[in-house]
Amino acid sequence: MAVFGLWTADCAVGCNNGGMTTRAAILGPTGYAGAELIRLLLGHPEAEVTYLASHRDELPDLRVEYPRLAAALDPAVAVARPVDPGAIAAAADVAFLALPHKASMSYAPALLDAGLRVIDLSADYRLSSVELYESVYGVEHVDADRVAETVYGLPEFFRERITADTRLLASPGCYPTAALLGIVPLMRGGLVDPASLIVNAASGTTGAGRSAKVGLLHAEANEGFAAYGTIGGHRHQPEIGDVLEVLGYPGVDPLFVPHLLPVDRGILATIYGTPRAGVRLEDVGRAFEVAYGGEPFVHVVDHLPSVKHVAGTNHVQVSFRLAETGSGSRLVVFVAEDNIVKGSSGQAIQAMNLMFGHEEGCGLMGV
Ligand SMILES: NC(=O)C1=CN([C@@H]2O[C@H](COP(=O)(O)OP(=O)(O)OC[C@H]3O[C@@H](n4cnc5c(N)ncnc54)[C@H](OP(=O)(O)O)[C@@H]3O)[C@@H](O)[C@H]2O)C=CC1
Numbered sequence: 461m462a463v464f465g466l467w468t469a470d471c472a473v474g475c476n477n478g479g480m481t482t483r484a485a486i487l488g489p490t491g492y493a494g495a496e497l498i499r500l501l502l503g504h505p506e507a508e509v510t511y512l513a514s515h516r517d518e519l520p521d522l523r524v525e526y527p528r529l530a531a532a533l534d535p536a537v538a539v540a541r542p543v544d545p546g547a548i549a550a551a552a553d554v555a556f557l558a559l560p561h562k563a564s565m566s567y568a569p570a571l572l573d574a575g576l577r578v579i580d581l582s583a584d585y586r587l588s589s590v591e592l593y594e595s596v597y598g599v600e601h602v603d604a605d606r607v608a609e610t611v612y613g614l615p616e617f618f619r620e621r622i623t624a625d626t627r628l629l630a631s632p633g634c635y636p637t638a639a640l641l642g643i644v645p646l647m648r649g650g651l652v653d654p655a656s657l658i659v660n661a662a663s664g665t666t667g668a669g670r671s672a673k674v675g676l677l678h679a680e681a682n683e684g685f686a687a688y689g690t691i692g693g694h695r696h697q698p699e700i701g702d703v704l705e706v707l708g709y710p711g712v713d714p715l716f717v718p719h720l721l722p723v724d725r726g727i728l729a730t731i732y733g734t735p736r737a738g739v740r741l742e743d744v745g746r747a748f749e750v751a752y753g754g755e756p757f758v759h760v761v762d763h764l765p766s767v768k769h770v771a772g773t774n775h776v777q778v779s780f781r782l783a784e785t786g787s788g789s790r791l792v793v794f795v796a797e798d799n800i801v802k803g804s805s806g807q808a809i810q811a812m813n814l815m816f817g818h819e820e821g822c823g824l825m826g827v
């Protein structure tokens with residue numbers, strides 16, 4: 461399973477080499493997101509993996525779990541240790557929680573109390589209200605007081621909130637990252653009828669995590685392609701709407717339809733909307749240029765992007781078309797990202813860079 465790189469980052473690109481090192485702990489290192497954090501941090505010239513924490517009784521050796529890591533992982537770190545907040549705080553500055561939702565919120569308070577800064581890759585702190593979280597995830601939030609104050613770690617739209625003062629950061633969902641990068645410029649430009657927006661997205665199988673599921677067996681998923689879940693009821697549907705509301709677009713709730721794509725990694729989101737009267741292709745181009753002209757990781761391209769163009773990287777490719785049909789104009793936006801890099805672990809490191817004073821692209825600029 462090719463979770464690990466198709467390439468190795470050119471580590472020096474995008475770093476200030478100011479001599480500072482951020483020490484990172486990873487909870488959930490045996491999962492796909494955790495392992496990808498290890499891979500990316502091993503290539504980060506200003507970060508160091510100092511503690512891998514597992515809940516297993518028999519603590520895993522990451523060189524055995526992911527043999528590709530054996531070449532680079534410090535033997536003193538490779539065997540995971542227990543989830544002991546005091547010991548983690550002694551070894552690290554930041555704890556990445558690469559854990560399922562519901563598990564993260566049970567660990568975050570003790571880690572924060574121990575003095576760590578926390579970057580949570582799960583959904584536990586992403587939504588803006590406890591009520592919304594509890595209705596979507598069907599459980600009581602055990603750390604409710606922190607929900608409203610947590611920073612949503614999508615730098616392209618919340619960069620000014622991701623700072624040296626950020627103690628708890630919720631890294632965005634993989635599908636919401638792609639959907640929001642495609643939709644927000646359209647909303648800012650007033651280019652589409654919000655009620656017409658549909659997000660049709662397909663994810664590689666690593667998006668479903670590493671635990672065994674029948675639908676992810678090679679014989680079930682390979683050579684197939686289908687939508688899944690409850691259409692309009694996937695847990696990322698409310699995350700997309702909630703972030704749009706926070707950004708000033710209340711009531712915009714694009715229909716989200718997820719599909720399982722039989723590749724290891726990658727998401728392609730195809731976003732449809734009805735353009736407002738008089739909107740021209742140049743208007744759309746200008747809106748994306750304004751949004752992403754200065755962004756290190758979001759690239760507006762002419763070609764139709766593929767998951768293959770961004771696999772293994774923190775880069776996102778965005779393209780758009782205005783199509784004339786017998787029943788009127790349709791605006792179509794295409795967003796390609798790697799679900800476990802820009803969709804989770806890379807994006808989490810992008811946020812870490814901002815939180816700890818590294819150049820935003822440090823360790824992530826390679827293609
Ligand atoms: N995969 C992706 O593309 C993306 C993932 N995410 C999010 O990142 C998080 C991790 O995802 P992913 O790596 O795919 O998931 P995996 O299922 O692959 O990994 C989960 C990890 O969490 C550990 N774990 C499970 N339950 C507990 C617990 N109660 N206490 C401590 N550790 C636990 C697992 O350990 P063990 O091996 O022992 O079971 C494993 O290391 C999830 O919240 C996911 O939604 C976000 C965006 C994209």
Ligand SMILES: CC(=O)N[C@@H](CCC(=O)OP(=O)(O)O)C(=O)O
Pocket residue numbers: 581582583632633634635663664665666667668669718720
């Ligand atoms: C293919 C697949 O199953 N994908 C997952 C979403 C990916 C994920 O990890 O969810 P978060 O981004 O919220 O953490 C799903 O549909 O539930």
